Amino acid sequence: MSSIRARDREETKQLLIDAVGAVIEADGFGSVGVNKVAKAAGVDKALIYRYFGGFAQLLQAYGDQTDFWWTVEDILGDDLPDALPNAGGDNLAAWLSLIFERHVEFLRNHPVTLEIIAWEMSERNELTIALEYVREQRSLDLMKQLLARFGQTDRLDMVHFGPVMALLGAAGNYLAARGRHVQNFNGLDLKSDRGWQQLFHAVETMLLGLVQEKS
Amino acid sequence: MSSIRARDREETKQLLIDAVGAVIEADGFGSVGVNKVAKAAGVDKALIYRYFGGFAQLLQAYGDQTDFWWTVEDILGDDLPDALPNAGGDNLAAWLSLIFERHVEFLRNHPVTLEIIAWEMSERNELTIALEYVREQRSLDLMKQLLARFGQTDRLDMVHFGPVMALLGAAGNYLAARGRHVQNFNGLDLKSDRGWQQLFHAVETMLLGLVQEKS
DNA sequence: TTGACTAGTCACCGTATGGAGACTTATAAG
DNA sequence: CTTATAAGTCTCCATACGGTGACTAGTCAA
Structure with missing residues (x-):
């Protein structure tokens, strides 16, 4: 139970970004939100605002990292x-x-x-x-x-x-x-x-x- | 401004049913809810529960009254x-x-x-x-x-x-x-x-x- | 060892939701 | 005129939402 991750800003940011995809895949885009994503990432939602400036920017970061469409x-x-x-x-x-x-x-x-x-x-x-x-x-x-x-x-x-x-x-x-x-x-x-x-x-x-x- | 409608259960029910359609058309199905529908009908939301038993039944009544698909x-x-x-x-x-x-x-x-x-x-x-x-x-x-x-x-x-x-x-x-x-x-x-x-x-x-x- | 910095936590706010109970008031029967 | 029933209103509750500020606690340099 000692899930004491080392303190690592970049890793936490990535956890949040990945959580966005996980939540979308699990529950659809409509139910994606700051609370659910933070919980899925196992991280406090306040970090979304501190690291990304807001939920919209987190989504933006997720979008930038993922290829949604064929080339x-x-x-x-x-x-x-x-x-x-x-x-x-x-x-x-x-x-x-x-x-x-x-x-x-x-x-x-x-x-x-x-x-x-x-x-x-x-x-x-x-x-x-x-x-x-x-x-x-x-x-x-x-x-x-x-x-x-x-x-x-x-x-x-x-x-x-x-x-x-x-x-x-x-x-x-x-x-x-x-x-x-x-x-x-x-x-x-x-x-x-x-x-x-x-x-x-x-x-x-x-x-x-x-x-x-x-x- | 004296919009004092006579007390009429059937008319009020119909107002609510019609409001469902109005809200859907205006704001889409996703944002349809008991508060918005009641406000659109100009009626208290408690009546939804008294007359229909719940919001689901109101939607049901709306669905029964409307033809959504071609024959x-x-x-x-x-x-x-x-x-x-x-x-x-x-x-x-x-x-x-x-x-x-x-x-x-x-x-x-x-x-x-x-x-x-x-x-x-x-x-x-x-x-x-x-x-x-x-x-x-x-x-x-x-x-x-x-x-x-x-x-x-x-x-x-x-x-x-x-x-x-x-x-x-x-x-x-x-x-x-x-x-x-x-x-x-x-x-x-x-x-x-x-x-x-x-x-x-x-x-x-x-x-x-x-x-x-x-x- | 101390002090600055910062990653992470926690408590809280305002708002909107669905829902229920208590209340007031119009109407119609006796 | 009185009174019961039912129509409509009001206040309140629990929950969930996005968002913020104050706090705790690791980490690292001096």
Whole structure:
């Protein structure tokens, strides 16, 4: 029981920062607060104010230390688009399908990110605005890279490229976040890999059809 | 200033019930509580306990009085599927596209429903479970009706029907809820009708392609 | 050994919450 | 006119929140 930690400011700061993530993952973003975080860190809440200046700055520090969102490299992998010669014509559709899959897998492996997505639906403040700005930029980055490779040559009607990305991103976010607590959505099983495979398959088929539709 | 309402139990109950909706619409579901609702109703909060037994029952009464979700008739309109002779073959794709559009329009015209959708992302209790049960049933109802008309004749691969419905429903919910407070998502403008038209158009094209993809 | 510095503790404040009991007052029956 | 019932008001309570100031106690240099 002699949990007498040595007095160490930096270690205590890190304990607090880590506690933020732990509380979010355990109880969601909505119930994160100065009392709960301090208790989770095993530290007095007064230190939050002394070391960080306030709870908002602690959250800020947590955000700065954590990557909540994929980078373009995460999504495109080592096989950058130009590694695949742009021959087939439906390459972009295949890529979009793969991107959707990786997007969803990223979310399913990052519970804190799912909490943030859920939280952003009901709350809007400096922190959520900053986080959603990062995501929007990453998404636009990804789209720009895809357009640079496929924009002139692919048969997909580029008028639909943006809306389709939005549709897939929105559906992925919603279903992944919902799958945290709910089993089914519109008959789809969000808690089984099989349900997600069905979704991936349907998306792939739709995208291939979209390409061939190009007038 | 003599706002001396006559003493009327039923009227007061209704005032409270209506205040629930008003508070939700104004401040969101997360900040709904006994104090705020009573103040909005211009009534003492003790009456909530006397007339309803508790705040949960007041919410229950509000839920029973309000239709948060479309019915199959709302979505299919008077033109039931069998009113259109099943000639073209891509009728189902056209219907799905129309359904998506009506789904989104319903949401955009029902702010309280959007608040509930957002709220369900972070909270899960008896009330949210009851509400999402209703929606799931309505969605399955809709799908069953569509399958009954098109299941045997349409060229759409029925393996993909369920997942596609889930994808469209999820994207509609997410984008509509997000559009309450945020302007853009993946470059799509959620606050202008033009942005939504782009989305509808892209969805229509995708669905048509899906039909023609049937192997 | 002493004294300064600072990491960590503790008690407290103001506010808002959900909730209950005691009270006042309007109304309608006898 | 009297009186019981019920509508509506008021005060209070326990709890939890974010936040602050005073205090205790290790640590390290002189």
